[in-house]
Amino acid sequence: MVKRFCIVIGVILSLMVMVSCAKKAVKEEPLVTGKAEEKAWGKPGEEAERARIEEKSLEASLERKKYPGIEGVFLESSLLKDIHFGFDQYNLTPEARKILSQNTELLLKHPRVKIQIEGHCDERGTIEYNLALGERRAHTTKGYLISLGVSPDKISSISYGEEMPIDPRYNEGAWAKNRRAHFIILSK
16 A cells, blocks of 8 residues: 555656646648648648647646645646536446546547546445445446546546545535545546
8 A cells, every 4th residue: 555655656746747847849840731632631730739739738737736634746637527426326327427428538638648536425424334435436437437448557546435525514515525536647
């Protein structure tokens, strides 16, 4: 457990260094092509430019987060949306499937990105039960992403049970927010 944690911290620190390094702008020379080729394939370099814009979009969405009680900084992207579960449930709702399809599109566009899925629960139930339920939520989410084409070696999962609530209040609204699968970026 400690070894895995140290590896995750090492990867995160490496990512922080890579993200914080300034990048020198590269000037590209326009390619000369015929009109027929342009019509069939689009303008030269257009796809590469789109890929660069998407990569910058992902980098711009990265946010460093620190969790109370856990050492290290984690990278999150507002482009990867959380999914939520019903009380004492780990099956995917139609809304969750829709969100996971959108998350899959992003992950397939960025094949170097590795993620960790965190399974979370509300505070009702024992610590052991919630850890097991959080694990089932994370595994169900991982299995669905794999079924949509995301490589299994790009996804890891962990359960935090009730330990990291997004909303600490004690009411149904808070509990609904806390029953979730959350995505952390491990590397890019």
